[in-house]
Amino acid sequence: MTQALPQGRLYESQKLALWYFWVALALFGAQVLFGLLAAWQYLDPNFLYGKLNFMTNRMLHINAMIVWLLLGFMGGVYWFLPLELGREVVGIRLARFAFFTLIAAVGIVVLVYLLVQYGPGNAFTLWLITEGREYIEAPRWADLGIVAVMAIFLYNVVATALKAQRITGVVAVLMFDLVALAGLYTAGMHYTPNISMDQYFWWWVVHLWVEATWEVLVGSIMAMALMHLLGTPRRIVETWLYLEVALVFGTGILGLGHHYFWIGTPEYWLGLGGFFSALEPIPLVAMVVHAVYDAGMHRMHTVNQPALFWAIAQAFGNFIGAGVWGFMQTLPQINLYSHGTQLAPAHGHLAFFGAYVTAILTVIYMALHQVRRPELARFDSKLWKWAFVLMVVGIFGMSAAMTVSGFTQTMVERAIGGSTWQAYIDAQQHPWFQNGMVWRFVFGVFFLVSYLLLLWDLVTIGKGEARAVKGVGAHDQ
Amino acid sequence: MTSEAVRDLMLYGMLMVSAAGFYAMFYALGRMLERPSIVTFSYLFAALQALGALGMILPNYLDPFWKYLIAFSSLVYLFVPQGMWWVVTTFHEKEHAL
Numbered sequence: 001m002t003q004a005l006p007q008g009r010l011y012e013s014q015k016l017a018l019w020y021f022w023v024a025l026a027l028f029g030a031q032v033l034f035g036l037l038a039a040w041q042y043l044d045p046n047f048l049y050g051k052l053n054f055m056t057n058r059m060l061h062i063n064a065m066i067v068w069l070l071l072g073f074m075g076g077v078y079w080f081l082p083l084e085l086g087r088e089v090v091g092i093r094l095a096r097f098a099f100f101t102l103i104a105a106v107g108i109v110v111l112v113y114l115l116v117q118y119g120p121g122n123a124f125t126l127w128l129i130t131e132g133r134e135y136i137e138a139p140r141w142a143d144l145g146i147v148a149v150m151a152i153f154l155y156n157v158v159a160t161a162l163k164a165q166r167i168t169g170v171v172a173v174l175m176f177d178l179v180a181l182a183g184l185y186t187a188g189m190h191y192t193p194n195i196s197m198d199q200y201f202w203w204w205v206v207h208l209w210v211e212a213t214w215e216v217l218v219g220s221i222m223a224m225a226l227m228h229l230l231g232t233p234r235r236i237v238e239t240w241l242y243l244e245v246a247l248v249f250g251t252g253i254l255g256l257g258h259h260y261f262w263i264g265t266p267e268y269w270l271g272l273g274g275f276f277s278a279l280e281p282i283p284l285v286a287m288v289v290h291a292v293y294d295a296g297m298h299r300m301h302t303v304n305q306p307a308l309f310w311a312i313a314q315a316f317g318n319f320i321g322a323g324v325w326g327f328m329q330t331l332p333q334i335n336l337y338s339h340g341t342q343l344a345p346a347h348g349h350l351a352f353f354g355a356y357v358t359a360i361l362t363v364i365y366m367a368l369h370q371v372r373r374p375e376l377a378r379f380d381s382k383l384w385k386w387a388f389v390l391m392v393v394g395i396f397g398m399s400a401a402m403t404v405s406g407f408t409q410t411m412v413e414r415a416i417g418g419s420t421w422q423a424y425i426d427a428q429q430h431p432w433f434q435n436g437m438v439w440r441f442v443f444g445v446f447f448l449v450s451y452l453l454l455l456w457d458l459v460t461i462g463k464g465e466a467r468a469v470k471g472v473g474a475h476d477q
Numbered sequence: 478m479t480s481e482a483v484r485d486l487m488l489y490g491m492l493m494v495s496a497a498g499f500y501a502m503f504y505a506l507g508r509m510l511e512r513p514s515i516v517t518f519s520y521l522f523a524a525l526q527a528l529g530a531l532g533m534i535l536p537n538y539l540d541p542f543w544k545y546l547i548a549f550s551s552l553v554y555l556f557v558p559q560g561m562w563w564v565v566t567t568f569h570e571k572e573h574a575l
Contacts, residue, residue, distance in 0.1 A: 285501045286560075293566070415480035
């Protein structure tokens with residue numbers, strides 16, 4: 001088992017992790033807010049037109065999501081790493097420097113997005129305003145900054161493990177994953193005037209980065225979380241982690257071929273991508289059995305109920321978002337009609353929430369527990385249940401509404417109308433599409449309320465019995 | 478591919494995978510709580526899963542390659558809960574016996 005500090009004391013790395021968590025939560029709020037503005041602009045396209053255009057809101061909504069999840073993951077690793085290796089993180093000053101640099105860079109990029117928005121489409125725009133690549137619009141200088149921050153992060157993990165002379169299975173997986181995480185992002189900076197090649201490398205970042213390296217990263221974090229939350233033996237979580245890595249490589253990476261359908265890649269990707277994507281939900285169904293077993297073994301009893309519920313939501317959310325909503329549109333015969341409709345964000349919202357948001361919230365509740373309450377004391381509140389239920393209802397409501405709209409687009413615009421401009425207009429004016437957009441906004445408001453409740457709960461939970469958290473000096477090592 | 482075919486494939490695909498998930502969930506719950514009635518109830522979802530697969534396989538929408546793929550997936554889903562339950566319980570028993 002891992003070595004922990006005496007009660008009430010934190011490693012410097014864990015203190016830094018708390019900073020990561022709070023900034024991540026603030027950006028989560030920005031994601032929700034800009035998403036809501038974009039959702040309203042679907043209903044009233046003139047709203048804020050010329051001031052804060054739809055494209056800007058959408059860009060901020062998506063990029064805020066990517067950055068806050070990344071910060072949450074990094075916070076999770078900085079939280080668990082010293083517990084896993086039994087010592088302080090080696091480059092803690094470097095880690096702090098990277099954190100504040102990243103925050104400053106994010107602030108500058110957001111201001112540029114808000115105040116400048118777009119440029120003439122030359123090197124100046126590419127380097128200083130936006131790269132214009134969907135989901136990874138960050139200007140080139142910020143891209144390089146992200147890679148540098150990830151490299152520092154990787155160095156800290158590797159150097160700490162070497163210094164501790166202890167490399168656990170989880171840490172080994174984490175190290176290999178971080179190499180891929182830093183490396184694959186560079187594919188998004190590859191410049192070529194050939195749009196097919198450009199799209200090919202862009203897909204690598206969006207999908208191999210988010211669907212492969214993030215999946216393994218969150219798997220490593222959840223493995224460490226489960227050891228501390230439920231006391232699951234290391235051998236079990238590490239075996240599951242290896243299994244997950246094998247599955248990601250076995251079905252996930254080649255399954256990403258379903259994204260290659262539309263970018264001029266050879267025809268064999270239809271069969272290859274479709275085959276492995278069709279098999280992708282199978283391990284997710286298997287994980288449902290394991291989640292039920294784990295929850296049942298502990299009879300849902302733990303001192304940290306909110307963390308347990310978010311952990312269980314992670315297993316089910318991953319299955320529903322990635323498995324069900326993914327499979328529904330993954331066969332090439334269907335994807336030909338559904339690609340780029342509202343079905344894609346329906347799948348994206350559920351999958352990102354199910355796989356990543358839930359995991360980060362699990363870790364945050366665990367961290368706050370250690371900060372605010374004795375290890376064996378109950379960490380509970382009434383508010384977290386409301387936030388949990390409303391947030392789950394909100395995300396499902398939004399996704400269901402987008403599914404209806406996307407289904408209408410798939411039928412009216414693509415299958416019946418043959419993707420003509422008129423068919424696009426017909427689909428946009430169809431009552432099912434428009435009602436879907438209304439309900440998406442309504443559930444978006446729902447989600448915003450749940451976010452505010454969650455935030456308030458995170459600020460207050462366990463605080464009534466707060467105790468001082470003493471720092472750990474160098475002499476304590 | 479007609480619009481009806483696209484609609485049917487999407488809906489049957491959704492039914493197939495979501496029913497597979499409910500089958501796995503209720504099966505594991507029934508075994509966990511030692512309630513054979515819940516395990517029996519889970520077979521309803523197994524049947525729905527197979528029905529979803531048949532909905533994709535029987536019509537003439539897909540080529541044989543895709544039909545075999547869906548038939549194979551459907552067959553695997555039928556045994557995932559039992560297989561996984563065996564793996565999980567055996568693994569945990571061995572671990573706790575150490």
